[in-house]
Every structure is written in C-alpha cells, then in structure tokens.
Amino acid sequence: MLISLAPMLRGQGSPSAAEVASRQEAEENYKTLRGHVDDMVAAQADQAKRIQALAKEIADLRDQPAKPAGNFASQDDLKRLADAIQEIDKKREADKELILHEIAKLGKTIAVSANRPSPKQPVIESKESATSSGPDNQAGYTYVIKKGDTYSVVALAYREQGIKVSTEQIEKANPGVDPARLRVGQKIFIPASAGSAGK
Secondary structure: OOOOOHHHHOOOOOOOHHHHHHHHHHHHHHHHHHHHHHHHHHHHHHHHHHHHHHHHHHHHHHHHHHOOOOOOOOHHHHHHHHHHHHHHHHHHHHHHHHHHHHHHHHHHHHHHHHHOOOOOOOOOOOOOOOOOOOHHHOOEEEEEOOOOOOHHHHHHHHHHOOOOOOHHHHHHHOOOOOHHHOOOOOEEEEEOOOOOOOO
8 A cells, every 4th residue: 555656756867956855855754654654554463463362362251151160251351351352443443544644645745745846947058267256366157146046056056067166165255245135137256166177
C-alpha cells in the first residue's frame, strides 16, 4: 500500500538546485511517515499476538468445566477476557484508520512536492567582461535585478553558468545595497572568483 517515490520524482535532464531540494524534502517526509507507519504495523502485530493469547485463554477456560477437577472460570472471568479482546480490537481498528490516514497524507505530500513548480531562475542576459567597478578593483560582472530576484537566486544562476559565487560574496561586494530591499532595475556587482569559467 505504500507509495513509491521513484515514479513521481523521476524527471528529464539534470534537476536544478531547487528541484533537488524539493525532492529531498519529499524523501524526508516519506521516510518520516514510513517510520510512523512501520511503528503502527509493528504495534498491530503485537496486538494480534495478544488477541491470539487471550482467545486461547478463553478457550482453555471454557474447557475447564469439562475437566473433573481444578479451578473453574467464572462468568466474570469470561466477561473480563471478552472485554479485553474487544478493547484490543478497537485499538487495532483505530491503528488501521491512522495508518490509512498517514498513507493518504504521504500521497498528498508527494503529489504536492512533485507538482510544485520550481522557482524561476534569473536569466543572465549579459555578463560584462572583467571590470574594476567592484570594491578594491575586484573583477566581476554587473547584474540588473529582475522581479523575484534575491542574492541567493542570483548566486545560483551564476553558479549554474560556471561563475563560482556565493550569497555572502555578493553581499560583501555590494555594501551599500540592502539585500532585503532589492529593486527591479537596480544594478549590483557580482564578483568573479579566480576559478570561474568565463563566458
């Protein structure tokens, strides 16, 4: 009854960093819910063993009146055992419902993760050649902020094009810019590390 992640998470081409993060999140949710389900299945197995033991005990008690000697089970003993079996059976049904609920929730989580659109990466329309406009005459590129851009999104876009740069490096290279208040059309400086691929 458990749902396999493989068909839902299989995609075309190389996944982006956002897609990889989304898939990892879905896998973590799957592992967590799977652990809960496994625990409940084990609990059900234990309850089934208890029911079998109680059923055997009831059968033995019912057989006692036919024996010539020994202790006999009273009606209260039989009622107590019957009540215990009913209680265990109710718990088993409740666990079954919980398992089905967890599986349904897992299916929805996987479906949401699989259908969640990956965030659009900014298109680097042009990267100026090495420039001295950065702090301390640092070589790099000028980037124009677009709607939805953040330092982390811009850094990821440059890394995907071979420019090794981190969010922290962009922030240090633009000390006069508030990263929480980036404006469309605003220009920022992207430092180029020594090992970056030129394009």
